[in-house]
Amino acid sequence: VPIEPDLSSCGESTVDAGTTCMNVPCCPPKLKDSKIIDFEPPLGCKIHYRPAAHLVDRDYLYKFESAMERMKALPVDDPRNFMQQANIHCAYCNGAYSQVGFPDQKLEVHYSWLFFPFHRMYLYFFERILGKLIGDPDFTMPFWNWDSPCGMTMPQIYLDPYSPLYDENRNLEHQPDVLVNLNDGKSFVKPKKKDDFYELAKREQINSNLYVMYQQMVRSAKTASCFHGAAYLGGCVSETDIGCTPEPRGGTIENGAHIAVHKFVGAKNPPYNEDMGNFYSAGRDPLFYAHHGNVDRMWNIWKTLPGKKRHDFNENVWLNSSFLFYDENTNMVRVKVRDCLDSKTLGYDYQSVDIPWLRSKP
Numbered sequence: 098v099p100i101e102p103d104l105s106s107c108g109e110s111t112v113d114a115g116t117t118c119m120n121v122p123c124c125p126p127k128l129k130d131s132k133i134i135d136f137e138p139p140l141g142c143k144i145h146y147r148p149a150a151h152l153v154d155r156d157y158l159y160k161f162e163s164a165m166e167r168m169k170a171l172p173v174d175d176p177r178n179f180m181q182q183a184n185i186h187c188a189y190c191n192g193a194y195s196q197v198g199f200p201d202q203k204l205e206v207h208y209s210w211l212f213f214p215f216h217r218m219y220l221y222f223f224e225r226i227l228g229k230l231i232g233d234p235d236f237t238m239p240f241w242n243w244d245s246p247c248g249m250t251m252p253q254i255y256l257d258p259y260s261p262l263y264d265e266n267r268n269l270e271h272q273p274d275v276l277v278n279l280n281d282g283k284s285f286v287k288p289k290k291k292d293d294f295y296e297l298a299k300r301e302q303i304n305s306n307l308y309v310m311y312q313q314m315v316r317s318a319k320t321a322s323c324f325h326g327a328a329y330l331g332g333c334v335s336e337t338d339i340g341c342t343p344e345p346r347g348g349t350i351e352n353g354a355h356i357a358v359h360k361f362v363g364a365k366n367p368p369y370n371e372d373m374g375n376f377y378s379a380g381r382d383p384l385f386y387a388h389h390g391n392v393d394r395m396w397n398i399w400k401t402l403p404g405k406k407r408h409d410f411n412e413n414v415w416l417n418s419s420f421l422f423y424d425e426n427t428n429m430v431r432v433k434v435r436d437c438l439d440s441k442t443l444g445y446d447y448q449s450v451d452i453p454w455l456r457s458k459p
């Protein structure tokens with residue numbers, strides 16, 4: 098059966114770091130009335146483009162920052178408040194909900210075919226809320242273009258300590274301009290020798306990142322199951338039994354570049370590596386939403402790549418799985434996977450930028 102979160106069952110989230118473990122409260126504020134609205138894609142056919150974070154201009158930045166500032170300033174129990182938004186990730190990723198019809202089964206949106214749809218809709222409502230707060234329903238948020246050489250460091254606009262886009266819980270050694278290693282999330286190691294060695298090593302890191310992208314988007318992602326991850330059906334026996342396959346399994350990008358970037362940004366502090374280094378806290382870093390913008394963009398790009406089997410699943414059990422979000426008007430909305438397959442029906446797409454890894458065939 099399709100997966101659906103059971104709102105009434107929401108309880109504490111469990112954050113397990115192997116050697117140690119803690120419980121955190123991440124449930125959304127209670128519904129005003131018990132109405133849940135079924136999602137309708139926005140009317141109108143205009144597409145708005147999410148810009149690459151390293152290319153935005155000052156006017157855009159001003160708008161984005163004011164929106165974020167307002168989101169952070171909302172009352173703490175407003176479901177649109179920034180911390181409440183961050184907690185959505187915690188609730189869906191650290192077992193706060195059980196599944197409708199299966200009270201003993203926790204819901205988890207990672208490591209399966211729910212990964213892309215869940216994060217797409219999470220970002221969608223986050224963006225709608227930002228737009229509402231500045232009175233601009235056409236507002237789009239930026240994406241972190243880490244798959245391209247000019248985007249392989251943390252985007253500048255997130256690094257100003259006085260900006261609402263800043264987060265102190267990051268690996269400061271990776272700021273301001275350290276190249277990410279998309280292979281494992283470690284930083285690129287500077288050689289201690291002369292400048293030309295440095296340039297050479299840098300070029301090697303960039304090439305290696307492009308190669309990683311080619312692998313995860315093209316070579317190893319020829320089917321929906323490879324790209325999206327394993328099926329995840331309602332009522333699986335245990336958390337380790339996601340998809341009722343022996344192993345929960347994320348797709349190529351989810352397991353690869355996506356995790357690497359989380360690790361790269363999160364602080365070095367064990368055991369939880371907040372914020373980006375742990376699911377429960379990742380949404381507290383504004384950079385999370387730009388990171389996932391690019392992950393979401395990969396879904397769009399993947400569907401344009403050639404290959405007979407390179408298209409989404411058509412199983413109803415996937416298409417009818419659903420998530421719940423508060424929208425920009427504080428209404429609780431139920432979204433199905435089938436509602437979000439095409440970002441254009443949601444009214445957005447991504448600024449078109451060069452995709453150098455398409456040419457990085459080994």
Ligand code: C2O
Pocket residue numbers: 186190207216355359376379389
């Ligand atoms: Cu829900 Cu990048 O993780």
